Amino acid sequence: MDDVKVIEIKKSIFEDNDRDADELRAELKRKGVYLLNLMSSPGSGKTTTLIQTINKIKGRIRVAVMEADIDGDVDAVKIKDATGIPSIQLHTGGMCHLDAEMTRQGLDNMPMDDVDLVILENVGNLVCPAEFDTGAVRNAMILSVPEGHDKPLKYPLMFSICDVVVINKIDVLPYFDFDMKRCEEYVHMRNPHAKIIPICARTGEGVDALADWLIEEVNNWKNQ
Amino acid sequence: MHELGIVFYIIRDVKKAALENGVEHVRAVVMNIGEVSTVVPDYLTDCWRWAADKEDMLRGCDLRCNIIPARTVCHSCNEEYPTVRFGRKCPHCGSDDTVLLCGNEVEIKEIEV
C-alpha cells in the first residue's frame, strides 16, 4: 500500500475573489469609473428601476449597464430599447452569482473611457451574490413590498453589505401587510448606515432620491 | 446552485495547490465548513462528485467536510454561546450586541495525495 501524504492548505475559497475585487476597485478608481452592484430576489423590479433611474440621470452622467443572468438576454435588450444606453448581457454559466473575475471580463467589453457609471444587475438571489465581492464601489439592493418586511431578518448578510436598500412597489402597499417602519428598523439592525429609499418603479415615484444619491456618489468617487 | 459554484472554486484552488506541490492526482480534499456558512455539505459532495470526475487530476477524489460549530460572543456580558441554538440574541443577558466568532468558514483544510 502506498502512503497517503497530507498537504495542508487552510485557505478560504473566498480569498482569491476578495483580492481580485480589491484590485478591480483600485483600477476603477484610477479610471474614474463608478461600479454599482444591484441585487435582489427575482422579479423585485431591478430592470424596471434601472430604466426609470437611467432615464433621469443619463443627461447628467454617462451610464452603461451589465445584466448578469444565468441565461437569456431579455433584460439587456429591454434596457437598451428603453433608455438607449450601452447595455451588455453576461452569462454566469450556471452560477448563482457573479464574482470579481466575471465582472472584470464584463467590463472589458464596455467602453470604459466613455462612461462614469456602470450598473451591474446581479443574478436574482438574496444569498449567493452577498458572499462574493464583485469589485463594485457600492452595493445596493431592492426589496419589493410583496416579499415582506421580515427579509432583513432572514437574509442578514445581504442586508449587512448593502449601502442602499430600495423598497420598491410601494403602490401595492395597501394590499399587503408590509410594515415600512418595522422594515426600516430591521434593515438598520443589519446595517445602521444603510440608506433606505422607498419607490414605485412603475410610476417613477421616489426615483429622484435614488438618482440624486447616485449622481452624488459618482461625483465623489471621481473627485476624491 | 450555490454549492456547484463553490465546487468550481474548490477545484480551481485544489488544482493550483496540486501543481505547486508537483502532485499529479489528488485522492481526497478535506473542507472546513462552518455551521452557518450557508453551504449544505450533502449538496456540496454531490456537486463535487459530478464536477471532480470531469477533471483528470481529481477523478475519484473524495470530498470530506469537517463541520465547524458556530459560536457567538456577546459584547454586553462577554459570554460565548452556540449560535445555531440561540441566534443573535445573547441567552445570558438578552443583548443584541453580539458577533459571530466562528462557524462561517468555507475553507480548504488539506488535500491527501
Ligand SMILES: Nc1nc2c(ncn2[C@@H]2O[C@H](COP(=O)(O)OP(=O)(O)OP(=O)(O)O)[C@@H](O)[C@H]2O)c(=O)[nH]1
Ligand atoms: N406594481 C408594481 N409592479 C412593479 C413595480 N416595479 C416593477 N414591477 C413589476 O414587477 C415585475 C418584475 O419587474 P422586473 O423589473 O423585471 O424585475 P427584475 O428584478 O429585473 O426581475 P429579474 O431580472 O427577472 O430578477 C414586472 O412585471 C414589473 O412590471 C412597481 O413599482 N409596482
Ligand SMILES: [Mg+2]
Ligand atoms: Mg431584471
Ligand SMILES: [Zn+2]
Ligand atoms: Zn450577553
